[in-house]
Amino acid sequence: MKYQTSLLEDWIQDFYYHLDIYHPHQLDFLEIAARLGLYIHFQKFSSRIYAGEIIIDERLSEQGQWEDFAHELCHLYRQDGNQLAMNKEFLLLQESKADNFALHFCIPTFMLLKNTINNFLDIDAGTPFVMEKFNVSEVFARKRLQQFKSKILQAKADEEHRKFMNSIYPKAGPYSEETNSTLDKLQQIIDKKKGVS
Numbered sequence: 001m002k003y004q005t006s007l008l009e010d011w012i013q014d015f016y017y018h019l020d021i022y023h024p025h026q027l028d029f030l031e032i033a034a035r036l037g038l039y040i041h042f043q044k045f046s047s048r049i050y051a052g053e054i055i056i057d058e059r060l061s062e063q064g065q066w067e068d069f070a071h072e073l074c075h076l077y078r079q080d081g082n083q084l085a086m087n088k089e090f091l092l093l094q095e096s097k098a099d100n101f102a103l104h105f106c107i108p109t110f111m112l113l114k115n116t117i118n119n120f121l122d123i124d125a126g127t128p129f130v131m132e133k134f135n136v137s138e139v140f141a142r143k144r145l146q147q148f149k150s151k152i153l154q155a156k157a158d159e160e161h162r163k164f165m166n167s168i169y170p171k172a173g174p175y176s177e178e179t180n181s182t183l184d185k186l187q188q189i190i191d192k193k194k195g196v197s
Helices: 007-018 029-036 062-078 088-106 123-134 138-168 177-194
Strands: 040-043 048-050 053-057
Touching (some): 007 088, 053 062, 088 138, 123 138
Antiparallel strands (some): 048 053
16 A cells, blocks of 8 residues: 655655654754744743744643644644634634644654554554654544544555456556656656655
């Protein structure tokens, strides 16, 4: 099965690579903020963006602060607009996207795929590993693993469907030498972009 990354997963991998972050032990939101030149303020109210700076609720656990940082970073880097002036539906959409971003940012797919969990489909078994490795709360780890499980199951179903369709409608072939050469070049470009050697 080939795991097909989403545009968000690719964006996060590129973002981390740009900061020379490759492993879970490097995921420290204060260090990430410093590398980005962002100021973090800790206050006794809910986390938010204010005047281009990130405010983190100091009452939260370390894991909650990391998760909130990722959520607020999405608002800062991937969204525009004043939420106070938005209609309710658009505000809810932005919040949903920021929640999804945080799941991927705190537990990046490219890092998750490098680790061996006995069975990604067994969320109960994988949750403690993800909590410890990525310093996230149990609820957060479960949500991310459920998301990851769904994507793996979809990839497996897609592969089975492709095999079935190929058995019914075999591809014309063999390809010409010119087509094979073009496909090889395209694959090299894709591999280079993803950092595959």
